[in-house]
Amino acid sequence: MSVKSPFEDLREEHAALLREMQDLHSSVRGLAGAETSSLGGAGVVRDELEMFRRRLRVHFRREEEGLFPEARRMVSEGAKGADVFGSFFAEEAEDDMSAHAALASRAEEMVQLTSEIEDAGGADEGSARKLLALSNLTAGLLQRHAAKEDSLIFPMLEKSLTQEQVDDVRSRLHQIGSDRDLGAEGEEGLGQLGGDSDS
Ligand SMILES: [Fe+2]
Numbered sequence: 308m309s310v311k312s313p314f315e316d317l318r319e320e321h322a323a324l325l326r327e328m329q330d331l332h333s334s335v336r337g338l339a340g341a342e343t344s345s346l347g348g349a350g351v352v353r354d355e356l357e358m359f360r361r362r363l364r365v366h367f368r369r370e371e372e373g374l375f376p377e378a379r380r381m382v383s384e385g386a387k388g389a390d391v392f393g394s395f396f397a398e399e400a401e402d403d404m405s406a407h408a409a410l411a412s413r414a415e416e417m418v419q420l421t422s423e424i425e426d427a428g429g430a431d432e433g434s435a436r437k438l439l440a441l442s443n444l445t446a447g448l449l450q451r452h453a454a455k456e457d458s459l460i461f462p463m464l465e466k467s468l469t470q471e472q473v474d475d476v477r478s479r480l481h482q483i484g485s486d487r488d489l490g491a492e493g494e495e496g497l498g499q500l501g502g503d504s505d506s
């Protein structure tokens with residue numbers, strides 16, 4: 308039986324996160340009054356956003372702590388073609404981390420704003436417009452993030468890492484846990500996921 312590639316796992320996470328973002332955007336449009344569909348209210352949307360934000364955070368952690376260290380190590384060990392790959396990867400990894408930070412902030416802002424809307428008993432024109440804009444921005448950032456990794460960074464690493472390195476990545480990802488493991492208990496259910504800065 309063949310073992311699933313860790314890259315396959317991360318790609319599937321991208322697809323799942325993108326689907327969730329799409330659903331979230333519909334909920335946000337409902338909340339903002341842009342659609343007349345029935346809505347669950349700001350509390351429901353805020354809970355959905357909170358879960359999405361947690362999943363994002365786990366996904367980023369899997370990449371930053373599970374995947375990138377292997378690539379960095381390989382580059383520093385002077386693997387074949389490491390010079391070209393090294394500078395490429397250093398740039399892309401940095402770019403990717405900024406994208407993670409930007410996405411995390413936007414998701415955080417969305418949670419915050421939805422809480423305010425909930426407290427106010429509904430969205431007014433200003434908050435509705437802001438929430439929609441934030442949602443659009445977040446969706447765009449996520450799409451770019453996923454497309455770039457799926458089509459550029461992952462294929463590059465897939466070609467460059469040895470089977471042993473891929474196995475190391477897989478076991479680190481396994482140790483960190485998956486964003487799909489998040490249940491009602493949130494990140495508590497995941498191994499080693501501590502140090503929440505916002506608790
Ligand atoms: Fe990433």
Ligand SMILES: [Fe+2]
Binds near residue numbers: 317321370453
């Ligand atoms: Fe990613």
